[in-house]
Amino acid sequence: MSEALTLxxxxxxxxxxxxxxxxxAGVRMLAIxxxxxxxxxxxxxxxxVDIDVLVDxxxxxxxxxxxxxxxxxDVSVYGRPxxxxxxxxxxxxxxxxxxxxxxxxxxxxxxxxGATFDLFWERRTTVDIADQxxxxxxxxxxxxxxxxxxxxDEGRSLRSADLEELAVVMETHWTAEQxxxxxxxxxxxxxxxxxxxxxxxxxxxxxxxxxxxxxxxxDWRLRSQSRAPGVLPWLVELRRSDWRRRPSVLWRxxxxxxxxxHGVDLADPPRGIELRRLRLERIARGAxxxxxxxxxxxxxxxxxxx
Amino acid sequence: xxxxxxRHPEIAWVDTAERITALRLADLTAVPMILRxxxxxxxxxxxxxxxxxxxxxxxxxxxxxxxxxxxxxxxxWLVDAVEVGLITRAE
Numbered sequence: 001m002s003e004a005l006t007l008x009x010x011x012x013x014x015x016x017x018x019x020x021x022x023x024x025a026g027v028r029m030l031a032i033x034x035x036x037x038x039x040x041x042x043x044x045x046x047x048x049v050d051i052d053v054l055v056d057x058x059x060x061x062x063x064x065x066x067x068x069x070x071x072x073x074d075v076s077v078y079g080r081p082x083x084x085x086x087x088x089x090x091x092x093x094x095x096x097x098x099x100x101x102x103x104x105x106x107x108x109x110x111x112x113x114g115a116t117f118d119l120f121w122e123r124r125t126t127v128d129i130a131d132q133x134x135x136x137x138x139x140x141x142x143x144x145x146x147x148x149x150x151x152x153d154e155g156r157s158l159r160s161a162d163l164e165e166l167a168v169v170m171e172t173h174w175t176a177e178q179x180x181x182x183x184x185x186x187x188x189x190x191x192x193x194x195x196x197x198x199x200x201x202x203x204x205x206x207x208x209x210x211x212x213x214x215x216x217x218x219d220w221r222l223r224s225q226s227r228a229p230g231v232l233p234w235l236v237e238l239r240r241s242d243w244r245r246r247p248s249v250l251w252r253x254x255x256x257x258x259x260x261x262h263g264v265d266l267a268d269p270p271r272g273i274e275l276r277r278l279r280l281e282r283i284a285r286g287a288x289x290x291x292x293x294x295x296x297x298x299x300x301x302x303x304x305x306x
Numbered sequence: 307x308x309x310x311x312x313r314h315p316e317i318a319w320v321d322t323a324e325r326i327t328a329l330r331l332a333d334l335t336a337v338p339m340i341l342r343x344x345x346x347x348x349x350x351x352x353x354x355x356x357x358x359x360x361x362x363x364x365x366x367x368x369x370x371x372x373x374x375x376x377x378x379x380x381x382x383w384l385v386d387a388v389e390v391g392l393i394t395r396a397e
Contacts, residue, residue, distance in 0.1 A: 003340050005327065005338060006322065008320070008322050009320045009322060009327040009338075012318075012320050013318050013319075013320055013327065013329050013338065016318035016329065016331060017318070017329070017331070017334055020331045020334060021334065070334040070335050071335060095337070130318035130319060130320055130329075131313070131317070131318060131319050132318050132331075
């Protein structure tokens with residue numbers, strides 16, 4: 001019987017596996033987050049629990065097919081509305097203790113995802129993981145990505161400590177040139193407004209976007225400023241749906257498929273009484289969050305109309 | 307004993323001090339290989355030595371033994387390691 005991998009083993013080996021899958025499929029891929037953040041001094045070292053990569057959107061299907069071919073199954077939840085477009089899929093393998101998150105876009109970089117990836121690819125670096133040299137985001141681009149990850153939940157202040165830690169790194173360890181590069185990168189990737197809180201905290205100006213936005217800035221604001229991100233997407237989808245679709249949207253919101261429930265084991269989803277209990281608990285949570293979600297929706301619409 | 311030996315470039319591996327976990331990137335469906343004890347020490351020594359003679363000397367040092375005491379075991383390990391794709395050897 002084979003021995004189980006620990007996370008300390010699986011995460012670095014997993015990055016090497018992804019790089020090889022990408023290479024075999026002829027797909028450009030950049031290692032992101034996890035141990036790379038610590039290697040680049042962007043956060044303190046800590047044990048990562050999953051493997052994150054950003055791939056060329058054109059190669060996304062080929063890469064995920066390559067993962068499926070070696071036993072990594074797509075365990076993403078589909079059918080649940082998102083305030084920003086779906087940007088990644090999650091894969092799991094029965095012998096590995098971690099997930100692989102394959103991103104074809106990263107929320108907050110609102111310019112065309114393909115053009116954004118091309119820019120990241122041009123300025124990529126390499127990192128040594130598991131004795132392999134892997135292509136990765138350069139430190140400035142990675143700092144921007146990490147900041148957007150933390151800012152995605154700004155409305156709930158979930159990652160404010162992480163964002164502060166990152167800002168301290170940029171302020172004390174980065175050169176003026178790197179900070180200037182951050183501003184230029186923000187403009188070139190449609191991330192200027194999303195990164196504005198970070199840029200202002202560093203005493204930097206918020207530039208105008210130098211490229212057209214392919215993803216709605218309003219939707220980013222909804223996502224990042226919402227205090228009820230579980231309910232708000234359903235409200236938005238209801239309001240954006242044709243009136244003939246609204247009953248089915250409402251039904252899906254109130255009585256979802258078992259696999260749509262947060263935190264369930266997708267290989268063995270709940271049934272019967274347990275499923276009913278989970279659904280009723282979800283309705284109760286949604287009802288409690290509804291006033292905040294409604295207030296967010298009205299407030300953020302008002303900000304845009306300003 | 308002067309032949310050149312190296313870790314195979316297509317082996318991804320992690321050293322957690324307790325053990326070494328190695329994966330052949332040429333076969334991503336294969337189960338990772340686990341090296342412990344003397345096997346792990348041999349693998350670690352391959353990071354800085356590249357001949358069988360140097361490897362024997364390095365591993366013997368680790369255990370405080372004469373070279374002759376470890377040479378046979380290392381030779382046997384190398385045969386297995388080549389077979390499973392962990393190392394390459396060339397004259």
